[in-house]
Amino acid sequence: MPLALATSLPALLPQAIAWASAREAEILASGIALTDAELDLARRVGVQAPERIRLALVERVPMPDDPMLQLAVETTELLGANTLGLTLGYGIYLCQGARDARLVSHECRHVQQYEAAGGIAAFLPLYLQQIVRHGYLDAPYEVDARRHEIDA
């Protein structure tokens, strides 16, 4: 992890939270609800309010406009060309064609993490701090989400 990124991350938090909140609002306004089978997956990974979740099926998960924030998410490999899903509160971006039980249960576990933390403004500082400290793959929230993946 580049030191500059680790030290600049706290300064980027307000932009990150604003971006995530705006994207969540868009997904909640125009996204689709989970199927009955997906609602069941969400409950099985501990989501308290699965009926609030909306999916946005996209060609690519959008990147932040802010250049520093964009650099940060690319450098940490938090977001990139290979990203298939991204959860922002109750809003989930899924790449078209990638919607399966494993990915939906993984992203729903992130919804559970947002719920447990108390929303976007509470979750993102913890999550980004984990990524700075452990790297994206070994961040405890990612390890937890992978442990809760359900194949069918």
Ligand SMILES: [Zn+2]
């Ligand atoms: Zn994840």
